[in-house]
Amino acid sequence: MSTYVIGDIHGCFDQFVDLLNKINYKKDEDKIILVGDLVNRGPDSLSVLNYCMADSNITTVLGNHDLYLLYLLSINKAKGKLKEVIKSDNNKIFEWLIKKPFFIEFFEQSSKNTFYITHAGIPEIWSPSKAKKLASETSSMLKKEPSKMLEMMWGDEPNRWEDKLDGQDRYRIIINYLTRMRFVGDNCTLDMKNKGLKPSRGYKPWFNYKSKSHEKNKEYYIFGHWAALNGRTRNDHFIGLDTGCVWGNKLTAIRLEDKKLFQVEAK
Numbered sequence: 695m696s697t698y699v700i701g702d703i704h705g706c707f708d709q710f711v712d713l714l715n716k717i718n719y720k721k722d723e724d725k726i727i728l729v730g731d732l733v734n735r736g737p738d739s740l741s742v743l744n745y746c747m748a749d750s751n752i753t754t755v756l757g758n759h760d761l762y763l764l765y766l767l768s769i770n771k772a773k774g775k776l777k778e779v780i781k782s783d784n785n786k787i788f789e790w791l792i793k794k795p796f797f798i799e800f801f802e803q804s805s806k807n808t809f810y811i812t813h814a815g816i817p818e819i820w821s822p823s824k825a826k827k828l829a830s831e832t833s834s835m836l837k838k839e840p841s842k843m844l845e846m847m848w849g850d851e852p853n854r855w856e857d858k859l860d861g862q863d864r865y866r867i868i869i870n871y872l873t874r875m876r877f878v879g880d881n882c883t884l885d886m887k888n889k890g891l892k893p894s895r896g897y898k899p900w901f902n903y904k905s906k907s908h909e910k911n912k913e914y915y916i917f918g919h920w921a922a923l924n925g926r927t928r929n930d931h932f933i934g935l936d937t938g939c940v941w942g943n944k945l946t947a948i949r950l951e952d953k954k955l956f957q958v959e960a961k
């Protein structure tokens with residue numbers, strides 16, 4: 695039995711199937727965790743969703759595009775590349791997707807490594823256990839008041855975490871850290887505009903942690919979202935899996951037992 699984590703699929707169903715073949719995925723034996731952004735941009739989001747919904751050994755953390763899909767489903771608005779999904783049996787998709795977490799912690803028995811899986815990452819101002827708690831608080835609220843949450847979560851403010859934040863501001867920034875973060879400034883202030891590789895003055899990639907406790911604690915952070923990185927973090931403890939499949943590059947999986955990477959080319 696192996697556990698694999700797979701990067702952003704973005705509706706690239708053919709490559710997803712290619713990658714499952716390449717890792718020799720055994721249904722009912724192996725486990726698959728996706729880093730989110732299953733949908734949008736690419737050609738066949740609906741097939742990706744149908745495939746994942748039919749296999750209980752596949753799960754995902756939520757990405758910003760998955761949240762966007764949930765939002766469109768909640769207002770029943772067929773738009774762009776997601777049109778086909780919205781027009782299909784959307785209640786089933788909504789119920790499946792809205793139950794997915796923002797954060798998955800996976801302890802790998804043989805290596806004793808711990809993997810923290812989120813769509814965009816975890817800001818260094820939060821310990822993994824704090825991130826886990828905030829993610830679960832936000833998930834509970836999303837399940838309890840989906841329409842309200844899906845409506846209010848859009849926007850870039852506030853741009854910096856404070857423990858005293860509450861209500862909509864609190865949930866919006868938790869969601870932004872976990873699903874949209876790339877560069878951060880002092881106290882992990884978010885820069886939501888820059889999607890490239892060169893930080894603006896005073897900013898750095900979120901994974902340039904000051905502390906090295908992740909090395910001591912055998913902790914690994916797995917994320918997607920940042921296609922421009924193409925997996926380059928210059929630190930083995932931060933594993934970026936968005937290798938830009940939808941932009942004509944590769945779709946990537948990592949096997950958690952030995953951290954071996956598997957890739958397939960875009961079509």
Ligand SMILES: [Mn+2]
Nearest residue numbers: 731757758919
């Ligand atoms: Mn994303």
